[in-house]
Amino acid sequence: MALGDDLVPMDGTPMQSRYDPRGVEERWQRMWEAEGLYAAHADDARPAFVDAHPPPNVTGDLHMGHALQLALGDAIVRQKRMQGYNVLFQPGFDHAGISTQAAVERQLEREGTSRRELGREAFEARVWDWLHEYGGRIMTQFRRVGASMDYRRERFTMDEAYTRAVMRCFVHLYRKGWIFHANRIINWCPYHETSLSDLELVHADADDTLTTIRYPLADGDGHIAIATARPATIPADVAVAVHPDDERHRALVGRHAIVPFVERAVPIVADARVDAGFGTGALKVTPAHDAVDFEIGRDHGLPEPIVIGPDGRMSDAVPALAGMTQQEAAEAVLDWCAARGLLERREPIRHPVALCERCARRIEPLISPQWWCSMDELKRAAIAALEARDVRFHPETQHRFAIRSLAEAPDWCISRQLWWGHQLPIWTCGDGT
Amino acid sequence: MGASAADLDLRRRHLTVEEIEPRACRECGSADLTREQDVLDTWFSSALWPFATLGWPDDTPDLRAFYPGDLQTTAREIIRLWENRMIACGLELLGELPFRDVIIHPTLLARDGRRMSKSLGTGVDPLDVIAEYGADATRYGLLKLSSSQDVRFSTEAIVEGRRLANKLWNVSRLLLQAGGGEVEPRPATVEERWVLARIDATRAELESRLAAFDFAPAVQALYHLTFDEFCDWYAEAVKPRLYERDADAVATALAALERLLALVHPFMPHLSEEIWSQLPGRTTRLIVARWPEPQGEYAADAHALDRVRAAATVFRRAGVAPTGLDDDERRIFDAVVRPGRTPAGADAEAERARLRAEIARAEAMLANDRFRERAPAAVVGAERDKLARYRSELAAIGG
Numbered sequence: 001m002a003l004g005d006d007l008v009p010m011d012g013t014p015m016q017s018r019y020d021p022r023g024v025e026e027r028w029q030r031m032w033e034a035e036g037l038y039a040a041h042a043d044d045a046r047p048a049f050v051d052a053h054p055p056p057n058v059t060g061d062l063h064m065g066h067a068l069q070l071a072l073g074d075a076i077v078r079q080k081r082m083q084g085y086n087v088l089f090q091p092g093f094d095h096a097g098i099s100t101q102a103a104v105e106r107q108l109e110r111e112g113t114s115r116r117e118l119g120r121e122a123f124e125a126r127v128w129d130w131l132h133e134y135g136g137r138i139m140t141q142f143r144r145v146g147a148s149m150d151y152r153r154e155r156f157t158m159d160e161a162y163t164r165a166v167m168r169c170f171v172h173l174y175r176k177g178w179i180f181h182a183n184r185i186i187n188w189c190p191y192h193e194t195s196l197s198d199l200e201l202v203h204a205d206a207d208d209t210l211t212t213i214r215y216p217l218a219d220g221d222g223h224i225a226i227a228t229a230r231p232a233t234i235p236a237d238v239a240v241a242v243h244p245d246d247e248r249h250r251a252l253v254g255r256h257a258i259v260p261f262v263e264r265a266v267p268i269v270a271d272a273r274v275d276a277g278f279g280t281g282a283l284k285v286t287p288a289h290d291a292v293d294f295e296i297g298r299d300h301g302l303p304e305p306i307v308i309g310p311d312g313r314m315s316d317a318v319p320a321l322a323g324m325t326q327q328e329a330a331e332a333v334l335d336w337c338a339a340r341g342l343l344e345r346r347e348p349i350r351h352p353v354a355l356c357e358r359c360a361r362r363i364e365p366l367i368s369p370q371w372w373c374s375m376d377e378l379k380r381a382a383i384a385a386l387e388a389r390d391v392r393f394h395p396e397t398q399h400r401f402a403i404r405s406l407a408e409a410p411d412w413c414i415s416r417q418l419w420w421g422h423q424l425p426i427w428t429c430g431d432g433t
Numbered sequence: 434m435g436a437s438a439a440d441l442d443l444r445r446r447h448l449t450v451e452e453i454e455p456r457a458c459r460e461c462g463s464a465d466l467t468r469e470q471d472v473l474d475t476w477f478s479s480a481l482w483p484f485a486t487l488g489w490p491d492d493t494p495d496l497r498a499f500y501p502g503d504l505q506t507t508a509r510e511i512i513r514l515w516e517n518r519m520i521a522c523g524l525e526l527l528g529e530l531p532f533r534d535v536i537i538h539p540t541l542l543a544r545d546g547r548r549m550s551k552s553l554g555t556g557v558d559p560l561d562v563i564a565e566y567g568a569d570a571t572r573y574g575l576l577k578l579s580s581s582q583d584v585r586f587s588t589e590a591i592v593e594g595r596r597l598a599n600k601l602w603n604v605s606r607l608l609l610q611a612g613g614g615e616v617e618p619r620p621a622t623v624e625e626r627w628v629l630a631r632i633d634a635t636r637a638e639l640e641s642r643l644a645a646f647d648f649a650p651a652v653q654a655l656y657h658l659t660f661d662e663f664c665d666w667y668a669e670a671v672k673p674r675l676y677e678r679d680a681d682a683v684a685t686a687l688a689a690l691e692r693l694l695a696l697v698h699p700f701m702p703h704l705s706e707e708i709w710s711q712l713p714g715r716t717t718r719l720i721v722a723r724w725p726e727p728q729g730e731y732a733a734d735a736h737a738l739d740r741v742r743a744a745a746t747v748f749r750r751a752g753v754a755p756t757g758l759d760d761d762e763r764r765i766f767d768a769v770v771r772p773g774r775t776p777a778g779a780d781a782e783a784e785r786a787r788l789r790a791e792i793a794r795a796e797a798m799l800a801n802d803r804f805r806e807r808a809p810a811a812v813v814g815a816e817r818d819k820l821a822r823y824r825s826e827l828a829a830i831g832g
Contacts, residue, residue: 015602015605015606015609015708015711017606018599018602019598019599019602019603019704021566021567021568021569021570021598021703021704022564022567024703024704024707025567025568025569025703028702028703028706028707029703031718032706032718032720035718037718037720037721040499042493042494042495042497042498042499043494043498044498048498048499048502048503049503049504050483050499050500050501050502050503050504050532051502051503051504051505051506052482052483052486052502052505052531052532053506054482054505054506054507054511054515055479055482062558062559062560063549063556063558063559064541064549064556064557064559064575064586065508065538065540065541065549066559067559067562067571067572067575068538068539068541068575068578068579069506069507069508069538070572071571071572071575071576071648072506072536072538072576072579072646072648073504073506073536074572074699074702075572075576075643075648075651075699075700076504076643076646076699077504078698078699078702078720079639079643079699079724081720081721082695082698082699082720082721082722082723082724083723083724084723084724086498088499088502090486092482092486094475094478094479095475095478096475097472097474097475098475141559141560144560144563144568145559145563145568145571145572146568146569146572146702146703148702148720153486155485155486157475157478157479157482157485161485161488162478162481162485162486164452164490165478165481165484165485165489165490166473166477166478166481166485167452167453168452168489168490168526169477169480169481169522169526170450170473170477171450171451171452172525172526173525174450175450181440181443181444182440182443183437183439183440183443197474197476197514199510199511199514298437303438304437304439367437369439369443370471371469371471375521378521378522378525379517379521381521381524381525382517382520382521382524385520385524385530386520390530390533391520391530391532391533391534391535392533392534392535393512393516393535393537394534394535394536394537394645394646395537395582398509398512398535398537401509401512402512402516402517402535405512405513405517406517406521409513409517412474412518413474414473414474414477415471415472415473415474416471416472416473416474416475417470417471418471418472419472420472421472421473421475422472422473422477422478423468423469423470423471423472423473424468424469424471424472424473425450425451425452425453425468426448426449426450426468426469427448427449427450427451427454427455427458427466427467427468427469428446428447428448428449428466428467428469429447429449429458429460429461429463429465429466429467430463430465430466430467
């Protein structure tokens with residue numbers, strides 16, 4: 001393109017004796033953009049080269065990972081632009097459900113109110129206000145790296161047009177029969193009161209107490225001892241499981257044991273998922289509050305009583321414990337056991353626990369009704385494309401990981417108990433519920 | 434997976450699923466409808482990014498022009514959550530892959546190996562780094578660090594980027610201050626043909642490195658070309674003719690600089706554009722200038738300076754003056770090394786003996802089958818390079 005009169009610096013302007021990027025870089029960033037040199041046009045006849053850059057969180061600030069990602073992507077697209085391609089380097093933001101909602105909730109808290117006090121509609125309006133004021137700062141920071149994106153095309157995953165795409169996709173997948181509603185175990189944050197994906201967790205070592213408790217056999221003398229770090233969940237036990245190869249307990253499989261406190265007879269089952277090396281080798285099975293136990297429970301057709309509520313406190317399923325914290329409930333259960341000579345041993349244990357990335361509180365594995373998307377059909381064509389190398393991950397080790405992770409992809413929990421995001425396009429009727 | 438008793442209750446409900454709010458229940462016609470309260474996982478909308486940004490589900494000119502796309506860059510912990518789902522949704526909804534290549538970039542760790550995190554206090558704010566060193570140096574440094582999957586952040590690579598920027602700036606001033614008005618390769622000397630050949634060889638290397646998404650070797654090649662070859666050898670050798678305002682030398686120098694800047698641009702865009710704007714007769718910006726075409730006519734001279742460079746190495750190390758250089762090599766040696774300013778008087782015979790011993794040692798190693806078969810390829814390669822270097826150094830001092 002021809003240069004205008006405002007061209008600086010040009011022939012004849014003395015070059016400073018020492019190079020100082022300050023000012024120079026910002027000047028070029030403004031000029032490239034103002035002169036339309038970052039722009040991509042649909043009617044350009046040259047071949048296109050497109051990098052739909054990962055949208056950062058609308059509430060986020062630039063971190064070193066973003067800077068690296070931009071340096072890589074921009075090096076490629078700048079070379080392609082020079083090689084004559086019609087380059088589209090796509091900018092935009094992700095609405096980042098939980099972190100945006102949390103940021104606005106913090107502000108409401110400072111104002112002495114809450115989202116529940118405001119109600120859903122008013123809260124959503126507040127989020128938009130907040131975003132107009134504070135959101136999207138990161139696109140200015142992308143510009144400062146020199147990322148040659150077509151900033152006129154900034155997109156946001158909550159835009160009206162984008163939302164239409166989300167709804168179309170949802171209805172499409174639903175009509176295919178791949179989206180369904182089911183009670184399964186999920187990661188639950190008792191503070192944010194929502195399900196979380198594995199990526200929204202952090203893992204840390206915690207110091208706890210491992211308690212060995214005797215479960216009396218229902219038929220005849222003797223007992224089977226289990227070890228647990230969570231005695232508060234004992235009232236939700238529905239079985240005791242042992243490893244099928246564990247000689248110590250083999251004779252007990254098929255018999256029944258009495259769960260302390262609730263005094264319920266439950267079966268002793270054999271299951272290869274039990275770690276025979278942990279504790280006594282006998283596992284209390286609590287399907288509603290542990291992911292492995294949930295799987296064991298489903299495979300053995302066991303019930304799934306829930307004793308912990310969405311707020312992390314004891315639910316009223318066990319009236320004697322209703323409303324207690326888990327700590328209080330654990331003490332009540334252990335006192336009950338001690339009084340009956342069932343408390344065998346208490347010892348310190350350091351073990352990994354999952355925490356909510358945002359509030360650092362412990363995650364509750366909880367059975368809850370959520371919406372799921374089956375990946376069984378959806379992933380088939382993707383795996384084939386990867387295996388045919390029609391799409392390639394670099395380096396090669398990551399290509400193999402992508403294939404493996406797709407092959408293993410479980411059903412996808414697509415629902416969140418938040419207010420900020422795309423509300424599910426599902427309506428139920430008064431008559432049908 | 435089996436269903437629980439509670440699931441059976443869920444299945445009894447009447448569900449109406451529509452893109453826009455329905456008026457009545459699909460199953461019983463009831464107008465008493467309530468929308469589900471839950472929202473979708475953020476990654477649900479992310480999965481549509483490559484085409485929802487282009488106007489899908491409408492059939493827009495943008496969608497036709499820019500879908501399917503080409504490239505994605507992301508971190509490995511996002512593969513399951515995002516990349517896989519974009520691929521699956523693109524194929525399911527549009528019938529075509531959203532992109533062809535996915536670069537999985539390293540995870541940047543803090544200097545002590547912990548993850549970078551604001552709350553741990555281990556994060557480094559890239560805007561601070563950019564403010565101190567510039568975006569170009571930061572970009573250079575990050576690319577230099579990107580060679581493996583887990584990288585500890587360090588500012589050394591960024592400092593190296595700043596050094597490169599300064600060096601390129603200074604050599605550009607030297608060439609531009611010669612005041613030429615033409616930008617055209619008219620090489621009259623071996624060092625001019627040589628630098629044009631080196632630039633072209635680096636162009637080819639950058640193309641293949643970028644095609645393989647191998648960024649660290651790419652910026653290293655650029656550093657080597659700019660620092661060692663362009664600045665330390667070519668510019669020093671041609672300097673006397675620039676001072677004489679030799680029109681051919683100046684035009685050639687600016688043509689070489691023009692090509693070098695084009696190669697630098699994808700990595701250090703601002704600096705290269707700034708210098709480019711100082712070249713005479715600019716009618717375009719570098720950002721939209723043509724990437725250099727292959728320039729094979731100087732390839733025969735790609736190694737023309739090997740001997741004089743070996744001579745310089747020996748001279749700088751041991752003070753031994755070269756023998757057997759031809760006139761051009763002697764002129765280049767004098768211009769670049771300026772031997773008069775370095776105290777001589779070294780023991781040439783001792784240096785020759787030392788190099789012969791090194792050559793014998795390297796030859797013996799490379800003759801050893803066990804070494805060649807068992808040592809890593811890079812170690813064997815390095816030994817071969819050393820042997821070649823010793824031989825050319827010995828040749829340069831008449832051994």
